[in-house]
Amino acid sequence: DVKVTQSSRYLVKRTGEKVFLECVQDMDHENMFWYRQDPGLGLRLIYFSYDVKMKEKGDIPEGYSVSREKKERFSLILESASTNQTSMYLCASTLGGGWGPSYEQYFGPGTRLTVT
Amino acid sequence: GENVEQHPSTLSVQEGDSAVIKCTYSDSASNYFPWYKQELGKRPQLIIDIRSNVGEKKDQRIAVTLNKTAKHFSLHITETQPEDSAVYFCAAKGLTGGGNKLTFGTGTQLKVEL
Numbered sequence: 532d533v534k535v536t537q538s539s540r541y542l543v544k545r546t547g548e549k550v551f552l553e554c555v556q557d558m559d560h561e562n563m564f565w566y567r568q569d570p571g572l573g574l575r576l577i578y579f580s581y582d583v584k585m586k587e588k589g590d591i592p593e594g595y596s597v598s599r600e601k602k603e604r605f606s607l608i609l610e611s612a613s614t615n616q617t618s619m620y621l622c623a624s625t626l627g628g629g630w631g632p633s634y635e636q637y638f639g640p641g642t643r644l645t646v647t
Numbered sequence: 648g649e650n651v652e653q654h655p656s657t658l659s660v661q662e663g664d665s666a667v668i669k670c671t672y673s674d675s676a677s678n679y680f681p682w683y684k685q686e687l688g689k690r691p692q693l694i695i696d697i698r699s700n701v702g703e704k705k706d707q708r709i710a711v712t713l714n715k716t717a718k719h720f721s722l723h724i725t726e727t728q729p730e731d732s733a734v735y736f737c738a739a740k741g742l743t744g745g746g747n748k749l750t751f752g753t754g755t756q757l758k759v760e761l
Contacts, residue, residue, distance in 0.1 A: 566751075573753035634740065645748075
């Protein structure tokens, strides 16, 4: 059973704070993703990584950075949190390569971040 | 990049009726189209997917159809049940960008009423 875990379910931070969200997967997946989910906007890709130390910008990378030092761990960093970054953050991973099952994205439980 | 539009944003049906959710995509090179279901308070989970070389795929009460020429695909749920109530997301995978990147639609809130 694939397991994707996130460091916190709920987080409250103040404007200007540096925020770290961590994601860990235990299935040796190549690819990891960070999304934010907002009502009416669906799942929007912030950053993704297809290998250790490799990262690519998604559709809304502004205000975020990421780190992938180990294959199983992918961190999302908000350098200086702002109120418009209040959202649900979802991490996901995929096996990578080939077809079909290797494309399935396994999601973490999400982190509800509130920036006040 | 890829752009995926999803309609309707909300859908209410009576138990036992059918439900249809439609998506269009912009990148004609996209080759993989999954559907995810997210129940309230839970994580999205894959329920069905289709590849670009297939026109239709069925799994019990759910089916997905793909029209490559028109660049749209649809989710069909028959004999709806209360446990089908959830948010459904369509997605498309293009050939650009590594790492199996998906572009998601904005979601459809399906409510199955008794």
